[in-house]
Amino acid sequence: MNLYWLQSGGCSGDSMSLLNYEGNLFELFENIGLEVLWHPSLANISPKEHDTLLENILNDTKELDILCIEGNVVMGPDGSGMFDTFRGGEPKYKLIEKLSQKASYIVAVGTCASFGGIGSYDEMQGLGLGYLHEKKGGFLGKEFLTKKGLPIINLPGCPIQPKALVTILQKIVTDTPINLNKNSIDESYYNFTVHQGCTRNEYHEYKVEENDFGENGCMFFHLGCKGPTTMAPCNKYLWNEVNSKTRVGVPCFGCTRPDFPQQHPFFETQNIVGTPLELPKGVDRAHYLAYKDMAWAAAPKRLAKRKQRV
Amino acid sequence: MSKRVIELNIPVNRVEGDLDIKVKIENGVIVDAKSVGTLYRGFENILIGKDPLDALVYTPRVCGICSVSHLLASAKTLENLYEVTPPPQAVRLRNLSILSETLQSDLRQHYLMFMVDFAHKFYEEKSFYTQANELYAPFKGKFAKSTLQITKDVLKVVAILGGQWPHTSHIVPGGVASANICKIELFDVRNHLLKTQKYLEEEIYLTSIGAIQNLQTLQDLEEYIQKYPDSQVAIFSHLAKECKLDEIGKTGYGYLSYGNIDDPQNPTNSLIKAGVYSDGIYAPIEAEKITEDVAYSWYEKEKPLHPSEGKTVPKYAKDEAYSWTKAPRYANKPLQTGPLAEYMVEQNNLFIELEKSYGDSVYVRQLARLLRPAKYIAYMLEMTEEAVNGCRDDVYISPKKKKSGTGFGLTSAARGALGHWIEVENGKIAHYQIISPTTWNGSPKDADGNYGAWEKALVGLNITDTDNPMELGHVIRSFDPCLVCTVHSVDNEAVSYKIGF
Numbered sequence: 001m002n003l004y005w006l007q008s009g010g011c012s013g014d015s016m017s018l019l020n021y022e023g024n025l026f027e028l029f030e031n032i033g034l035e036v037l038w039h040p041s042l043a044n045i046s047p048k049e050h051d052t053l054l055e056n057i058l059n060d061t062k063e064l065d066i067l068c069i070e071g072n073v074v075m076g077p078d079g080s081g082m083f084d085t086f087r088g089g090e091p092k093y094k095l096i097e098k099l100s101q102k103a104s105y106i107v108a109v110g111t112c113a114s115f116g117g118i119g120s121y122d123e124m125q126g127l128g129l130g131y132l133h134e135k136k137g138g139f140l141g142k143e144f145l146t147k148k149g150l151p152i153i154n155l156p157g158c159p160i161q162p163k164a165l166v167t168i169l170q171k172i173v174t175d176t177p178i179n180l181n182k183n184s185i186d187e188s189y190y191n192f193t194v195h196q197g198c199t200r201n202e203y204h205e206y207k208v209e210e211n212d213f214g215e216n217g218c219m220f221f222h223l224g225c226k227g228p229t230t231m232a233p234c235n236k237y238l239w240n241e242v243n244s245k246t247r248v249g250v251p252c253f254g255c256t257r258p259d260f261p262q263q264h265p266f267f268e269t270q271n272i273v274g275t276p277l278e279l280p281k282g283v284d285r286a287h288y289l290a291y292k293d294m295a296w297a298a299a300p301k302r303l304a305k306r307k308q309r310v
Numbered sequence: 311m312s313k314r315v316i317e318l319n320i321p322v323n324r325v326e327g328d329l330d331i332k333v334k335i336e337n338g339v340i341v342d343a344k345s346v347g348t349l350y351r352g353f354e355n356i357l358i359g360k361d362p363l364d365a366l367v368y369t370p371r372v373c374g375i376c377s378v379s380h381l382l383a384s385a386k387t388l389e390n391l392y393e394v395t396p397p398p399q400a401v402r403l404r405n406l407s408i409l410s411e412t413l414q415s416d417l418r419q420h421y422l423m424f425m426v427d428f429a430h431k432f433y434e435e436k437s438f439y440t441q442a443n444e445l446y447a448p449f450k451g452k453f454a455k456s457t458l459q460i461t462k463d464v465l466k467v468v469a470i471l472g473g474q475w476p477h478t479s480h481i482v483p484g485g486v487a488s489a490n491i492c493k494i495e496l497f498d499v500r501n502h503l504l505k506t507q508k509y510l511e512e513e514i515y516l517t518s519i520g521a522i523q524n525l526q527t528l529q530d531l532e533e534y535i536q537k538y539p540d541s542q543v544a545i546f547s548h549l550a551k552e553c554k555l556d557e558i559g560k561t562g563y564g565y566l567s568y569g570n571i572d573d574p575q576n577p578t579n580s581l582i583k584a585g586v587y588s589d590g591i592y593a594p595i596e597a598e599k600i601t602e603d604v605a606y607s608w609y610e611k612e613k614p615l616h617p618s619e620g621k622t623v624p625k626y627a628k629d630e631a632y633s634w635t636k637a638p639r640y641a642n643k644p645l646q647t648g649p650l651a652e653y654m655v656e657q658n659n660l661f662i663e664l665e666k667s668y669g670d671s672v673y674v675r676q677l678a679r680l681l682r683p684a685k686y687i688a689y690m691l692e693m694t695e696e697a698v699n700g701c702r703d704d705v706y707i708s709p710k711k712k713k714s715g716t717g718f719g720l721t722s723a724a725r726g727a728l729g730h731w732i733e734v735e736n737g738k739i740a741h742y743q744i745i746s747p748t749t750w751n752g753s754p755k756d757a758d759g760n761y762g763a764w765e766k767a768l769v770g771l772n773i774t775d776t777d778n779p780m781e782l783g784h785v786i787r788s789f790d791p792c793l794v795c796t797v798h799s800v801d802n803e804a805v806s807y808k809i810g811f
């Protein structure tokens with residue numbers, strides 16, 4: 001199978017993250033028989049060869065299997081798309097539109113491509129390929145299916161974890177069924193909260209909370225941590241194989257959520273009478289309040305005194 | 311003889327597909343060049359009205375390639391605003407984070423972006439072609455593979471200290487948020503760094519880091535190249551000279567560096583010094599001399615303004631304009647920035663001699679990038695030892711947050727000088743301005759008609775094959791282009807667009 005990678009309104013963080021894949025990425029591509037036709041950082045073909053390749057894909061002389069898009073589809077200013085042009089000419093979205101008709105599989109790599117992400121609330125007018133935030137439609141429209149009749153596969157994350165993409169590519173190449181949830185996200189990879197596996201869990205249990213950076217505690221009540229409401233395995237499949245933000249004391253910013261980036265301050269938890277406005281999914285507020293008060297009363301000294309350096 | 315004039319539009323980026331170079335070629339020679347930033351992301355406008363700390367989350371996302379650098383610049387900007395000085399141990403951990411990012415970027419740029427060109431069939435006829443393929447071919451070349459592996463190790467340092475790479479936010483005004491970095495973590499850091507040092511010594515330089523650091527004259531360098539003909543420095547030098555890269559890509563422009571590696575005891579000072587080096591003269595930075603010119607950028611005309619005042623209203627298809635990049639100038643002059651600028655500003659004798667002999671050519675500019683990891687790894691190992699000793703010390707001082715005021719922060723990303731400017735009103739961001747290294751190097755012309763650095767480097771260049779303008783690629787890549795980071799703000803009220811060509 002082959003793959004064409006297009007960057008649009010993004011920071012190339014997903015490409016950079018992909019290079020951190022724990023195994024040997026290049027060998028993996030070879031082993032699973034995946035040919036990278038074009039990736040701006042990895043391919044080495046001349047502009048002319050690249051033009052020919054694009055032309056051949058667009059006029060159907062070259063079959064395109066997988067289209068990966070990184071970054072959102074830029075519609076600004078005022079719907080013209082001229083904030084992101086292809087070679088300083090046509091808006092990039094035109095190319096995205098045309099290529100989308102040609103690929104058997106489309107993978108939206110990262111939150112920007114999936115849901116709009118950075119720039120989706122602003123004049124850049126960034127759209128996800130198939131969604132804008134939680135709303136289906138995005139750039140390609142509600143009804144869009146690929147040439148093979150498949151929905152777009154969303155792999156959110158700002159940036160994406162390399163394993164998420166590598167897993168999907170392997171599933172595609174080996175024709176393994178992919179279960180997509182209501183946001184068209186690969187369910188098996190994003191089936192945990194960031195909170196699961198965080199080393200601060202015991203602090204969380206007893207409501208020993210941080211008010212400021214570096215205090216040794218959980219960051220849910222005051223520092224804005226979105227771990228309990230964000231689906232991503234950051235604390236299961238660790239970043240760069242070694243760590244996660246919440247483990248070192250940086251709150252989860254909810255970067256896989258369709259509404260990312262949140263429109264209220266990142267380092268502050270929105271509260272109602274001292275309890276986070278947004279509670280872990282499915283939790284009843286009254287019970288939660290009662291539980292948290294008791295938890296605090298039951299906190300062992302080693303935690304209450306923040307003796308445990310997490 | 312009739313003139314053959316060709317106009318070419320060439321996408322040249324390897325990191326982001328948002329850089330085009332437009333050149334006019336007469337009889338095989340470039341007579342005019344335009345550096346076109348084709349993507350506008352509007353970060354500075356996104357930040358308006360946000361909580362100041364949100365800059366720590368947004369600005370790393372300006373660029374996935376140098377996200378720690380933006381993080382550090384934004385934290386320093388807020389420290390300048392809140393008048394707080396981070397404790398020494400925090401400064402050490404920050405230095406380790408940013409140097410790791412820069413070191414991996416230098417290696418990846420050299421092998422995954424620059425050297426691959428020699429393995430292109432453009433050079434089929436050359437005697438080096440087979441060897442270049444074995445070493446540098448994309449996906450398969452020995453160094454394409456080993457660079458990928460070793461840089462992952464380097465980046466683990468950022469992940470250990472900050473949670474992940476890219477896009478973490480562990481550097482905060484007042485220090486770092488990661489309070490529990492002690493021996494266990496720092497020993498891991500040291501192990502990754504020692505592994506990196508071993509790679510540099512055994513695979514790249516074939517001699518010790520110290521020996522590379524001691525290359526102080528052109529003669530030292532030549533002797534080293536002779537003694538270690540299989541070293542990457544020697545191979546690169548041969549390839550470069552055979553392809554005449556020591557003759558092309560010159561700008562004659564001065565150099566800008568904001569310094570690097572903050573002094574733990576006095577973090578507004580850097581161990582690698584900041585400054586401007588121009589016509590053989592060093593001068594310290596005077597930040598008020600920095601302005602941004604929009605004569606050839608797609609923004610409403612205004613006179614060149616300091617970034618703390620610069621107000622920019624996008625105006626697409628403005629006469630003469632051709633880029634979303636603005637043109638930063640220092641005392642009204644264009645400058646270049648990056649690893650070579652860092653060496654020139656610290657007045658490293660080897661590079662002063664190199665520049666005398668070969669100018670700021672592609673060869674010299676890229677050599678700076680190839681030698682710099684030796685300098686950094688030495689600092690990093692030292693910094694790690696200091697951090698081990700200080701690992702129980704404070705790493706955070708809670709700043710007293712001001713409701714209004716201004717601040718700025720200057721630092722160095724892998725590609726050079728990076729500056730952020732902020733203004734806060736009623737506790738919210740009222741103004742934010744970023745000038746990234748690529749904005750300096752890849753800027754369009756200014757009102758006085760001065761080219762940006764890489765435009766200047768292209769004019770006069772011979773192009774052998776207009777279908778595959780390899781020489782142009784070498785020149786641009788020696789600047790390590792990264793256009794994602796040319797971010798500019800738009801004033802929402804007064805937008806006027808004329809769309810289309």
Ligand code: SF4
Binds near residue numbers: 196252
């Ligand atoms: S810091 Fe965040 S992820 Fe960790 S335990 Fe607390 S809420 Fe969960």
